[in-house]
Amino acid sequence: MTQLTVDLNADMGESFGPWIMGQDEALLEVVTSANIACGFHAGDPDVMAQTIATAHKNGVGIGCHPGFPDLQGFGRRNMVLSPKSLRNLVQYQLGASLAVAQAQGAKVRHLKLHGALANMCSADEAMALACYEAALEVAPDIIIMVLAATAQQRAVERLGCLWAGEIFADRAYNADATLVDRSLPGAVIHDADHAARRIVKMVKAGAILPETGDPIPAAVDTICLHGDGATALQIARSVKRELEAAGVTLKPFVGQRST
DSSP: OOOOEEEEEEEEOOOBTTBOOSOHHHHTTTOSEEEEEOSSSSOOHHHHHHHHHHHHHTTOEEEEEOOOSOTTTTTOSOOOOOHHHHHHHHHHHHHHHHHHHHHTTOOEEEEEOOHHHHHHHHHOHHHHHHHHHHHHHHOTTOEEEEETTSHHHHHHHHHTOEEEEEEESSBOBOTTSOBOOTTSTTSBOOOHHHHHHHHHHHHHHTEEOOSSSOOEEOOOOEEEOOSSSTTHHHHHHHHHHHHHHTTOEEOOOOOEEOO
Protein backbone atom coordinates (compact mmCIF):
# COMPACT_ATOMS: atom_id res chain seq x y z
CA MET A 1 0.00 0.00 0.00
CA THR A 2 1.31 3.44 -0.94
CA GLN A 3 2.15 5.59 2.07
CA LEU A 4 -0.12 8.62 2.30
CA THR A 5 1.74 11.92 2.67
CA VAL A 6 0.36 15.42 3.05
CA ASP A 7 1.58 18.93 3.80
CA LEU A 8 0.11 21.20 6.49
CA ASN A 9 0.12 24.91 5.62
CA ALA A 10 -0.95 28.03 7.49
CA ASP A 11 -1.41 31.67 6.51
CA MET A 12 0.75 33.90 8.68
CA GLY A 13 2.93 36.99 8.89
CA GLU A 14 -0.32 38.94 9.27
CA SER A 15 0.62 41.18 12.20
CA PHE A 16 1.17 44.88 11.54
CA GLY A 17 3.53 47.06 13.58
CA PRO A 18 2.61 46.62 17.27
CA TRP A 19 -0.70 44.92 16.39
CA ILE A 20 -0.39 41.15 16.72
CA MET A 21 -2.47 38.61 14.81
CA GLY A 22 -2.12 34.87 15.20
CA GLN A 23 0.39 32.64 16.99
CA ASP A 24 2.97 32.33 14.26
CA GLU A 25 5.90 31.03 16.31
CA ALA A 26 3.81 28.22 17.79
CA LEU A 27 2.22 27.36 14.44
CA LEU A 28 5.65 27.17 12.82
CA GLU A 29 6.41 24.26 15.15
CA VAL A 30 3.38 22.36 13.77
CA VAL A 31 3.01 23.14 10.05
CA THR A 32 5.28 22.08 7.19
CA SER A 33 4.56 25.09 4.92
CA ALA A 34 3.84 28.77 5.62
CA ASN A 35 2.04 31.30 3.41
CA ILE A 36 3.47 34.67 4.41
CA ALA A 37 1.64 37.96 3.85
CA CYS A 38 3.39 40.58 1.73
CA GLY A 39 2.01 43.85 3.12
CA PHE A 40 -1.05 44.36 0.91
CA HIS A 41 -3.79 42.64 2.92
CA ALA A 42 -1.70 42.23 6.07
CA GLY A 43 1.86 42.28 7.37
CA ASP A 44 4.73 44.73 6.98
CA PRO A 45 8.44 44.43 6.09
CA ASP A 46 9.55 43.70 9.65
CA VAL A 47 6.87 41.06 10.20
CA MET A 48 7.61 39.46 6.82
CA ALA A 49 11.34 39.26 7.56
CA GLN A 50 10.85 37.79 11.03
CA THR A 51 8.29 35.22 9.86
CA ILE A 52 10.47 34.10 6.95
CA ALA A 53 13.50 33.83 9.23
CA THR A 54 11.61 31.68 11.76
CA ALA A 55 10.10 29.47 9.06
CA HIS A 56 13.55 28.96 7.53
CA LYS A 57 15.08 28.09 10.91
CA ASN A 58 12.31 25.53 11.52
CA GLY A 59 12.67 23.91 8.08
CA VAL A 60 9.18 25.02 7.06
CA GLY A 61 8.48 25.58 3.35
CA ILE A 62 8.12 29.31 2.61
CA GLY A 63 5.35 30.69 0.42
CA CYS A 64 4.36 34.10 -0.93
CA HIS A 65 0.77 35.00 0.01
CA PRO A 66 -0.37 37.93 -2.17
CA GLY A 67 -3.75 39.57 -1.67
CA PHE A 68 -5.78 42.62 -2.62
CA PRO A 69 -4.51 46.03 -1.38
CA ASP A 70 -7.02 46.03 1.49
CA LEU A 71 -5.49 46.29 4.97
CA GLN A 72 -8.71 47.47 6.58
CA GLY A 73 -10.74 44.60 5.13
CA PHE A 74 -7.94 42.05 5.58
CA GLY A 75 -8.11 41.27 1.86
CA ARG A 76 -11.54 39.70 2.21
CA ARG A 77 -13.47 42.29 0.18
CA ASN A 78 -13.93 41.72 -3.54
CA MET A 79 -12.21 44.19 -5.84
CA VAL A 80 -12.49 44.66 -9.59
CA LEU A 81 -9.06 45.13 -11.17
CA SER A 82 -7.87 44.96 -14.76
CA PRO A 83 -5.73 41.97 -15.79
CA LYS A 84 -2.74 44.32 -15.97
CA SER A 85 -3.29 45.54 -12.41
CA LEU A 86 -3.71 41.97 -11.18
CA ARG A 87 -0.42 41.01 -12.76
CA ASN A 88 1.35 44.02 -11.26
CA LEU A 89 0.05 43.44 -7.73
CA VAL A 90 1.08 39.77 -7.81
CA GLN A 91 4.55 40.58 -9.17
CA TYR A 92 5.04 43.43 -6.68
CA GLN A 93 4.25 41.19 -3.71
CA LEU A 94 6.17 38.20 -5.03
CA GLY A 95 9.17 40.41 -5.68
CA ALA A 96 9.12 41.61 -2.07
CA SER A 97 8.82 38.05 -0.81
CA LEU A 98 11.71 36.81 -2.95
CA ALA A 99 13.96 39.69 -1.87
CA VAL A 100 13.27 39.36 1.85
CA ALA A 101 13.74 35.59 1.71
CA GLN A 102 17.05 35.95 -0.13
CA ALA A 103 18.26 38.37 2.54
CA GLN A 104 17.46 35.73 5.17
CA GLY A 105 19.29 33.01 3.25
CA ALA A 106 15.93 31.37 2.51
CA LYS A 107 13.96 30.46 -0.61
CA VAL A 108 10.33 31.03 -1.58
CA ARG A 109 9.01 27.64 -2.73
CA HIS A 110 5.38 28.39 -3.47
CA LEU A 111 2.71 31.01 -4.04
CA LYS A 112 -0.85 30.99 -2.70
CA LEU A 113 -3.44 33.69 -3.34
CA HIS A 114 -5.19 35.17 -0.30
CA GLY A 115 -8.77 35.83 0.68
CA ALA A 116 -11.13 37.46 -1.81
CA LEU A 117 -8.48 37.33 -4.53
CA ALA A 118 -8.27 33.56 -4.10
CA ASN A 119 -12.03 33.11 -3.91
CA MET A 120 -12.63 35.13 -7.05
CA CYS A 121 -9.92 33.17 -8.90
CA SER A 122 -11.50 29.90 -7.78
CA ALA A 123 -14.53 30.83 -9.89
CA ASP A 124 -12.83 32.83 -12.69
CA GLU A 125 -10.20 30.93 -14.69
CA ALA A 126 -9.11 33.99 -16.70
CA MET A 127 -8.46 35.91 -13.49
CA ALA A 128 -6.48 33.00 -12.07
CA LEU A 129 -4.44 32.78 -15.28
CA ALA A 130 -3.54 36.48 -15.06
CA CYS A 131 -2.26 36.04 -11.49
CA TYR A 132 -0.37 32.82 -12.11
CA GLU A 133 1.20 33.91 -15.40
CA ALA A 134 2.48 37.01 -13.64
CA ALA A 135 4.06 34.92 -10.88
CA LEU A 136 5.67 32.51 -13.32
CA GLU A 137 7.23 35.38 -15.29
CA VAL A 138 9.13 36.29 -12.11
CA ALA A 139 9.74 32.79 -10.70
CA PRO A 140 9.25 30.08 -13.37
CA ASP A 141 9.90 27.18 -10.97
CA ILE A 142 7.61 28.33 -8.16
CA ILE A 143 4.89 25.88 -7.07
CA ILE A 144 1.39 27.37 -7.34
CA MET A 145 -0.87 26.29 -4.48
CA VAL A 146 -4.47 26.09 -5.74
CA LEU A 147 -7.91 25.49 -4.30
CA ALA A 148 -8.32 21.91 -5.49
CA ALA A 149 -10.96 21.11 -8.13
CA THR A 150 -11.73 24.79 -8.90
CA ALA A 151 -10.90 27.24 -11.71
CA GLN A 152 -7.55 27.78 -10.00
CA GLN A 153 -6.61 24.18 -10.75
CA ARG A 154 -7.85 24.42 -14.31
CA ALA A 155 -5.61 27.48 -14.77
CA VAL A 156 -2.41 25.75 -13.61
CA GLU A 157 -3.24 22.69 -15.69
CA ARG A 158 -3.44 24.94 -18.75
CA LEU A 159 -0.14 26.58 -17.86
CA GLY A 160 1.67 23.28 -17.32
CA CYS A 161 3.46 24.66 -14.25
CA LEU A 162 4.22 23.00 -10.93
CA TRP A 163 1.21 23.06 -8.60
CA ALA A 164 -0.18 21.60 -5.40
CA GLY A 165 -3.84 21.01 -4.54
CA GLU A 166 -5.11 22.46 -1.27
CA ILE A 167 -8.07 21.59 0.94
CA PHE A 168 -9.19 23.36 4.12
CA ALA A 169 -9.41 21.97 7.63
CA ASP A 170 -11.46 24.84 9.03
CA ARG A 171 -13.75 25.86 6.17
CA ALA A 172 -17.01 24.33 4.88
CA TYR A 173 -17.37 23.50 1.18
CA ASN A 174 -20.06 24.08 -1.42
CA ALA A 175 -21.02 21.31 -3.84
CA ASP A 176 -18.76 22.86 -6.56
CA ALA A 177 -15.61 22.68 -4.36
CA THR A 178 -15.63 26.41 -3.60
CA LEU A 179 -15.67 27.60 0.01
CA VAL A 180 -18.89 28.52 1.77
CA ASP A 181 -19.09 32.31 2.15
CA ARG A 182 -17.74 33.42 5.54
CA SER A 183 -20.94 35.39 6.21
CA LEU A 184 -23.00 32.17 6.32
CA PRO A 185 -23.50 30.02 9.45
CA GLY A 186 -21.08 27.12 9.70
CA ALA A 187 -18.71 28.47 7.05
CA VAL A 188 -15.79 28.53 9.49
CA ILE A 189 -15.14 25.45 11.62
CA HIS A 190 -13.93 26.13 15.17
CA ASP A 191 -14.19 22.65 16.72
CA ALA A 192 -10.68 21.19 16.58
CA ASP A 193 -11.75 17.55 16.97
CA HIS A 194 -14.40 17.87 14.25
CA ALA A 195 -11.91 19.55 11.91
CA ALA A 196 -9.36 16.78 12.48
CA ARG A 197 -11.78 13.90 11.93
CA ARG A 198 -13.10 15.56 8.77
CA ILE A 199 -9.60 16.07 7.35
CA VAL A 200 -8.56 12.46 7.96
CA LYS A 201 -11.65 11.33 6.03
CA MET A 202 -10.84 13.65 3.11
CA VAL A 203 -7.16 12.68 2.95
CA LYS A 204 -8.01 8.97 2.96
CA ALA A 205 -10.76 9.48 0.36
CA GLY A 206 -8.63 11.74 -1.84
CA ALA A 207 -11.71 13.92 -2.10
CA ILE A 208 -13.41 17.06 -0.83
CA LEU A 209 -16.47 16.26 1.28
CA PRO A 210 -18.91 19.17 0.80
CA GLU A 211 -21.68 20.00 3.24
CA THR A 212 -24.22 18.73 0.72
CA GLY A 213 -23.71 16.67 -2.42
CA ASP A 214 -21.35 13.93 -3.49
CA PRO A 215 -17.62 13.68 -2.68
CA ILE A 216 -15.46 15.62 -5.14
CA PRO A 217 -12.27 13.80 -6.18
CA ALA A 218 -9.36 16.18 -5.56
CA ALA A 219 -5.59 16.42 -5.40
CA VAL A 220 -5.01 16.56 -1.64
CA ASP A 221 -1.40 17.71 -1.48
CA THR A 222 -1.72 20.22 1.34
CA ILE A 223 -4.15 21.16 4.10
CA CYS A 224 -4.73 24.77 5.13
CA LEU A 225 -5.00 25.74 8.78
CA HIS A 226 -5.92 29.43 8.98
CA GLY A 227 -3.55 31.25 11.30
CA ASP A 228 -5.83 34.12 12.32
CA GLY A 229 -8.61 32.26 14.16
CA ALA A 230 -8.88 31.94 17.94
CA THR A 231 -8.71 28.14 17.69
CA ALA A 232 -6.08 28.00 14.91
CA LEU A 233 -3.29 26.51 17.01
CA GLN A 234 -5.63 24.01 18.64
CA ILE A 235 -6.95 22.91 15.23
CA ALA A 236 -3.41 22.65 13.82
CA ARG A 237 -2.25 20.42 16.65
CA SER A 238 -5.40 18.28 16.51
CA VAL A 239 -5.17 17.81 12.74
CA LYS A 240 -1.48 16.88 12.95
CA ARG A 241 -2.13 14.41 15.78
CA GLU A 242 -5.05 12.68 14.05
CA LEU A 243 -3.29 12.45 10.69
CA GLU A 244 -0.20 10.91 12.24
CA ALA A 245 -2.40 8.50 14.23
CA ALA A 246 -4.01 7.48 10.93
CA GLY A 247 -0.60 6.66 9.45
CA VAL A 248 -0.29 9.77 7.27
CA THR A 249 3.22 11.22 6.88
CA LEU A 250 3.52 15.01 7.13
CA LYS A 251 6.09 16.75 4.94
CA PRO A 252 6.31 19.70 2.52
CA PHE A 253 4.69 19.07 -0.88
CA VAL A 254 6.91 18.68 -3.94
CA GLY A 255 4.42 19.90 -6.55
CA GLN A 256 3.01 18.13 -9.56
CA ARG A 257 2.84 19.05 -13.21
CA SER A 258 -0.15 18.33 -15.44
CA THR A 259 0.59 16.97 -18.91
